[in-house]
Amino acid sequence: MDLLKWVKVMDQKMTSLRVEPNLCAHLISPKSTCQSCVDHCPTKSISFSKKQIEIDDHCLECGLCSTVCPTNALLFNRPPLNQVISELVHLCEQNEIVYLHCEKMTVSDRDVTTLTVPCLGMIPREAWVTVLNKCQNLTIYHSDTSCTSCEITTGERVWKKELHAGEKMAGSSIEITSDITYSAKHKSFDQDRRAFLSGFFNEIKATNKLAIKELLGSSEVSSYQERRQENTHSKVKRELAGVSHHLYEKMTGESALPYMNKRFFLLTQLEENETLQKQKDIRLPTITDDCNFCGACTILCPTAALKMDTDNNRKSITLDPAKCVDCSLCEDICFTKSIQLQHMQNRTLLKKEQRLLVKGSNQ
CATH class of the missing domain: 3.30.70.3270 (Alpha-Beta Plaits)
Known part of the structure; x- marks a missing residue:
């Protein structure tokens, strides 16, 4: 991969929000009724120009806009949703009790296994279905007052709505508590060191996946103007993009398409759950x-x-x-x-x- 492509990969990785204006329904047509990102942004940091989604400096990097955007025109990268869910599943497989919490609910005891996210609202319903099916020993660490003093003012509304929808789809629920239950098994390793190393290697994996995507040329989303062209060149380009997407998905186990970021979780669970298929x-x-x-x-x-x-x-x-x-x-x-x-x-x-x-x- 040449230097220019590598710089582009690193730029995508370092940016908290990846913006895909070609996926934004509001930008594609003035008749669109969608402005979920604007409605749910706690600092009103999102606006639309003629051809772009604008994010101002007041952005809190909470990830709510990515959760509520149906097309993933806004895609949260810190941390990536796939990374959060993979880490949750791994922790639940390795530990007796695992707690998921936001940055406001700090846990200082190293003997407690936790995963911290900027806001619980960054997890959409499709991802909650995966969590509910694979993480039966997971508990949400949250108090009734933790959201009231939070600067992410719309976070509670979003995460409770998405969690409720996920629970309805999965046919099960997850415990929410403000008290920590200590595991009977004492941790013999340094939890902070493990979290650091885990985060470090996940960052490397995520960057490598971006590099693979860029190398295959499958990182761009076509605009509707490009899709309406029916000449031979555009058809060949679409076919090559399809092959690149297939290769990327085979190599990484993730979807190459931004708008499939959330849908990918649901599709995976549907293949395994006949009850979910019937709903x-x-x-x-x-x-x-x-x-x-x-x-x-x-x-x-x-x-x-x-x-x-x-x-x-x-x-x-x-x-x-x-x-x-x-x-x-x-x-x-x-x-x-x-x-x-x-x-x-x-x-x-x-x-x-x-x-x-x-x-x-x-x-």
Whole structure:
């Protein structure tokens, strides 16, 4: 990898928030009703310019915007969500009792196994499902008053909403306590040293994954203007990007696409849990027969979940369920109101592309 690419990798790693304007529904169309990041930012540090999401110097680096953004146009890097969940699962496998807490709830005893995050609100419901299924010995260390004096004023609202949704999906709950229960097994190692080394090596792993992604050329998100080009060059470019994404996912066990950052957790759990498959926790678009095939939904969809094809006078619109993140943009922009988001069984996300509507002489 050349020096310029390496500098770009380090810049992405050092930045607390990775911003992908091409994924922002609000920037793609003025008809979008989404401004969740603005509504939930505790310091009102987020605003929109014509082509960019602006973050001012008052940002607290709490990660709430990444949690509430459906498309992950804002992606929190300190620490990365994948790293937090992986570390939680590992700690729960190795210890009798593990506590998860925010930075306000400090634990000074080295014999207590804990994991600290900037704010519990940085964990979305999809990740909570993984935690609930794999970390039965995890407890949230939190008091009724810890959020009242916190500068992250919207944090409690977000984390309790996301946790409740995750518990409903997983069909189980997690204990919340303001008291520490000490493990019967005494820790024979230096907890601070272990935490430091663990954090150090996780940083190296995360940087290496970014380097691999950059090397494969799969780190960029296409704009809707690029996706609407149907020339040979653009098709080849998309195919190469698809191959790069597949290679990255095989090598790292993570999704190469920013908007799949949260969805990846749910997909993994769906493959293992038949009960979760039967539930209706997701919404996907349906299209009525009065659709005029203007193509706006397929062109503007941030994640390219919708696609329109024309073949021998027959038009069709297909959906890749796993890529649909319920941002509502297709519903907001449809002039004829022919698209509606409806609750469906979670197992639908595991299906391949499906046709939503077909019209034409060869139908």
